[in-house]
Amino acid sequence: MNIEQILDKVYLLPGALKLKLYQSIVKVSYPKGHILLRADKIENSIYFIKKGIVRAYSKTGDNEITFWFGKEGDTILSMKSYVENQKGYEDIELLEDCELYELKISNLQKLFYEDIHIANWGRKFAEQELIKTEERLISRQFRTATERYKDLLKNNSNLIQRVQLGYIASYLGITQVSLSRIRAEIK
Template identity: 65%
Template sequence: MSIDEIINSISALPENSRSRLKKHITEIRYPKHFCLMEANKVIPFIYFIKKGIIRAYASTGENDITFWFGSEGQTVISMKSYVEDLPGYESIELLEDCELYKLETGSLRKLFNEDIHIANWGRKFAEKELVKTEELIISRQFKTASERYKDLVHDKPDLLRRVQLGHIASYLGITQVSLSRIRADVK
């Protein structure tokens, strides 16, 4: 997915503003299993996924709990680092070789002060991230694991072909055995 498509999916920008923003974005590549963000560290970057799959997880000591997957066109961010310049609680691992766009948070903040269109784009970005978080919380609180699995099949069918079942089970908050039962029931 191109950076122009990703920027416009957040909110359309006038050409001049989009060009200013793009001057601060670089394209990078990392291999599968690369740790893009580490828990308990301030992450001064925002990433946009050009190609690949990523997971966010928190470690409990005994195991990792996956709570988010990202794929082409999505944003990868530690909101705590972005908003408060404080260490985030999540780690981000690449589940495939990935091509990403990278934007330094400090550069983006400077652009917010210089260009009202970019500032409004940033507001829309934060609002969309908030809505995604709200949807995730509501899903976790009010839907069964089976309903969450069906939502995943409906909303992100490609994810099920590209991600290990152990990560999917963790994301759904169940064991792999329970996931196997749910998958058998859904078929």
């Protein structure tokens, strides 16, 4: 997915302003297994996924709890660093070799002050991220693991082929054995 498509999904900017935003974005690549964002660190960049899959997770004791997957067109960021310039709580691991677009938060903040349209783009961006987080929370609280798995199949079926089942089980809040049982029941 190209950067124009990704940015336009958030909010349509006039051409000259879109170009101004593009000029702050750099294309980067990292290998599978790379930890892009680290917990307990203030992150300085936002990334948009051109190609690849990532996961967000938090460590609790000896366990890693996966709570989000990102794929082509999605945004990678520490919302805590982006909004409050504070240390984040998540690690972001690349599950495939990834091509990303990187935008420094400081450059984006500068553009917010320079133009109301870009500031509105940033507002819409934050609103969309908040809604995605809210939907994940509601799903986790009010749906069964089977319902969450079916929803994953319906909305992100390609993740099943691209992501380890252990990460999917963690994302669903169940063991790998329970996931195997659910998968057998659905077939």
